[in-house]
Amino acid sequence: MAEAMLAQDDxxxxxxxxxxxxxxxxxxxPFVLENRQTLPEVTTCYEMYGALNAAADNVILxxxxxxxxxxxAGRYRPDSPYAGYWDxxxxxxxxxxxxxxxVIAPNALGGCRGSTGPASINPRTGREYGLEFPIITxxxxxxxxxxxxxxxxxxxxxxxxxxxxxxxxxxxxxxTYPEMVDSICPIASSARNSAQAxxxxxxxxxxIMLDPNWNRGEYYGGPKPAGGLALARMIGTITxxxxxxxxxxxxRKPAMxxxxxxxxxxxxxxVERYLHDEGEKLVRRFDANSYLYVTRAIDMHDIxxxxxxLEEAYRRIxxxxxxxxxxxDILFYPHRIREMHESLRRLGIASxxxxxxxxxxxxxxxxxxxxxxxxxxxxxxxxxxxxx
Amino acid sequence: MAEAMLAQDDxxxxxxxxxxxxxxxxxxxPFVLENRQTLPEVTTCYEMYGALNAAADNVILxxxxxxxxxxxAGRYRPDSPYAGYWDxxxxxxxxxxxxxxxVIAPNALGGCRGSTGPASINPRTGREYGLEFPIITxxxxxxxxxxxxxxxxxxxxxxxxxxxxxxxxxxxxxxTYPEMVDSICPIASSARNSAQAxxxxxxxxxxIMLDPNWNRGEYYGGPKPAGGLALARMIGTITxxxxxxxxxxxxRKPAMxxxxxxxxxxxxxxVERYLHDEGEKLVRRFDANSYLYVTRAIDMHDIxxxxxxLEEAYRRIxxxxxxxxxxxDILFYPHRIREMHESLRRLGIASxxxxxxxxxxxxxxxxxxxxxxxxxxxxxxxxxxxxx
Numbered sequence: 001m002a003e004a005m006l007a008q009d010d011x012x013x014x015x016x017x018x019x020x021x022x023x024x025x026x027x028x029x030p031f032v033l034e035n036r037q038t039l040p041e042v043t044t045c046y047e048m049y050g051a052l053n054a055a056a057d058n059v060i061l062x063x064x065x066x067x068x069x070x071x072x073a074g075r076y077r078p079d080s081p082y083a084g085y086w087d088x089x090x091x092x093x094x095x096x097x098x099x100x101x102x103v104i105a106p107n108a109l110g111g112c113r114g115s116t117g118p119a120s121i122n123p124r125t126g127r128e129y130g131l132e133f134p135i136i137t138x139x140x141x142x143x144x145x146x147x148x149x150x151x152x153x154x155x156x157x158x159x160x161x162x163x164x165x166x167x168x169x170x171x172x173x174x175x176t177y178p179e180m181v182d183s184i185c186p187i188a189s190s191a192r193n194s195a196q197a198x199x200x201x202x203x204x205x206x207x208i209m210l211d212p213n214w215n216r217g218e219y220y221g222g223p224k225p226a227g228g229l230a231l232a233r234m235i236g237t238i239t240x241x242x243x244x245x246x247x248x249x250x251x252r253k254p255a256m257x258x259x260x261x262x263x264x265x266x267x268x269x270x271v272e273r274y275l276h277d278e279g280e281k282l283v284r285r286f287d288a289n290s291y292l293y294v295t296r297a298i299d300m301h302d303i304x305x306x307x308x309x310l311e312e313a314y315r316r317i318x319x320x321x322x323x324x325x326x327x328x329d330i331l332f333y334p335h336r337i338r339e340m341h342e343s344l345r346r347l348g349i350a351s352x353x354x355x356x357x358x359x360x361x362x363x364x365x366x367x368x369x370x371x372x373x374x375x376x377x378x379x380x381x382x383x384x385x386x387x388x
Numbered sequence: 389m390a391e392a393m394l395a396q397d398d399x400x401x402x403x404x405x406x407x408x409x410x411x412x413x414x415x416x417x418p419f420v421l422e423n424r425q426t427l428p429e430v431t432t433c434y435e436m437y438g439a440l441n442a443a444a445d446n447v448i449l450x451x452x453x454x455x456x457x458x459x460x461a462g463r464y465r466p467d468s469p470y471a472g473y474w475d476x477x478x479x480x481x482x483x484x485x486x487x488x489x490x491v492i493a494p495n496a497l498g499g500c501r502g503s504t505g506p507a508s509i510n511p512r513t514g515r516e517y518g519l520e521f522p523i524i525t526x527x528x529x530x531x532x533x534x535x536x537x538x539x540x541x542x543x544x545x546x547x548x549x550x551x552x553x554x555x556x557x558x559x560x561x562x563x564t565y566p567e568m569v570d571s572i573c574p575i576a577s578s579a580r581n582s583a584q585a586x587x588x589x590x591x592x593x594x595x596i597m598l599d600p601n602w603n604r605g606e607y608y609g610g611p612k613p614a615g616g617l618a619l620a621r622m623i624g625t626i627t628x629x630x631x632x633x634x635x636x637x638x639x640r641k642p643a644m645x646x647x648x649x650x651x652x653x654x655x656x657x658x659v660e661r662y663l664h665d666e667g668e669k670l671v672r673r674f675d676a677n678s679y680l681y682v683t684r685a686i687d688m689h690d691i692x693x694x695x696x697x698l699e700e701a702y703r704r705i706x707x708x709x710x711x712x713x714x715x716x717d718i719l720f721y722p723h724r725i726r727e728m729h730e731s732l733r734r735l736g737i738a739s740x741x742x743x744x745x746x747x748x749x750x751x752x753x754x755x756x757x758x759x760x761x762x763x764x765x766x767x768x769x770x771x772x773x774x775x776x
Contacts (some may be wrong), residue, residue, distance in 0.1 A: 193640070195637070196626060202622070202657075203663070206595075210615050231591060234587075234590070235623060269687065271583040271584075271586050275591070299657065300656075333631060
């Protein structure tokens, strides 16, 4: 995996990258959230690959999923085995060509990878926000990104593209700031979160809150609710895959490395070992309170909020739209995405739909991202040609 | 719901029923489990509707799912609003006709509804087993049922029928005691548990074990791990439904009755309320340790264990087989069940496959059980006619 990634650095990498930070707001001029609560200070962590052109209209904005970060491409250190999560898509000559486009990848509001979230220090108290952090929405995330764009002098977004929660942000961009967005590509995403997805999110939140170390969100400086967050990730992991790929990857294989058994009920099948590993990995890089707030933002996601109907929200879209579904996705079923496409078309919006043929389920937009290169290339070319 | 059930008692009910108990084993002659551990005493709780005929070959054995019980038909009290879970299928003149068949419904080993399980008193210690209860398997459940049949003088089983884990037991019956079983009808079930189903089960177990009240299984007499068991049930509940029925039942409706909010992150959508209710309901009637042991038995389920191959296990089957799949089932996908049917046919086993057209997902074998009446009636008639 690491080797394969290193091998891709054949002069087409964005190279060594670093995180940048933009902070705005004050007690006098706080950022007012959708729910009317305020944040006195908002920091956005972001990465930028390529340069803004004179017209400041060559930006591709990359919006990430639930546990993602600003690290979409390149490496932090020359010896790092890991490149950004969409490195094969971003770089000189790649589909998101950094010789032509200015690619900007922010960490979302509410996250824990450099942007303001519940683990940040609340300037009003001098302590971590914890549960004092206000409820945020996908639209709030987008409104913060708009401030970042203003700060950077960006005039237009050529494309807003992201998978899962990233796709929700892309849609919100097109609805909230229609005059600013040339095109969007929401991947494995939705215009409003489904009942089943809400249900899974609620189970994941309950897992975190069940952990005694969660302590109503006040665990900073003490033991973290690692068991709860790991279980949340285990549940999520199932929904990011598909039945068929799990059968292929694990089937009924026993766990390869049997660790000392706490009890016979533990660790029997390889699929269990995989879930445990995924859970433990997330614990090392993610904040449990962020997980609560960001999943809640996903549940609240409904681009029609504030408009008379979903149709009316859709009608605001001026961007050209490429919707991508994944055949085996059990979190954002492709037939739902196709329905969205058909609704957009009926309203005269320039929408295209492409379905990725993959067994990897929801995760395919990461695991098999190369499959998206031809439709993305074609879509960007159609923008140049001024076609639908 | 209650009214509808009462209305069905038009002289076709089995009437008032009661639980019966059969206990066997001793320290000298314990019941030896598949894993070679022993139980000095095994009690099976069961219900019986209809009478055994002279040849003792008119038995329909009903095997239940994960959290089921022996209460398949009738009522415990005349004023009880709730009938057994398959009441529309069982009674005089019904498809499982108690004027002709002797219907026997046992509570499975490891359960907590009258049969021996981890909440039972261990005769060796005088305390609840807890985690000292041995690992059990679906085959062990069936071997205990075989002892019950011997005790009752049953010579042959006309049919073994059950949904989900009940279907696993039906398959084990046909493989383990082929000479005794005329026919089986496994519904929404499998010959071995899938990786995805194992993964969900492991998440549910982790939820229970994450609850500080679980206390490594020693909670009897103290506070129960209610939060953990409820979360386990919440996760399970999602897998028992389908995306489309959840969208229809709940969509993005807000919770109708807003209970005092612990925190804004709680209780927003009706689907969340539903999951919480389902969780709380299970806590009142089920033991958390039983949940651990029975889900583990489901994961270990593989009818080929001890045989050279799955095919070799299948070849042992002498029973006629009716496999039922549910179109929208996301726990036991119908295409898998169809594959099992095709494997059986290739080996010359008399197998039929019928797919229930339902949006209710896995739960359809309970929620829309009436839909199964025609194929079940036809299957039983074909046995009489001696057809395949």
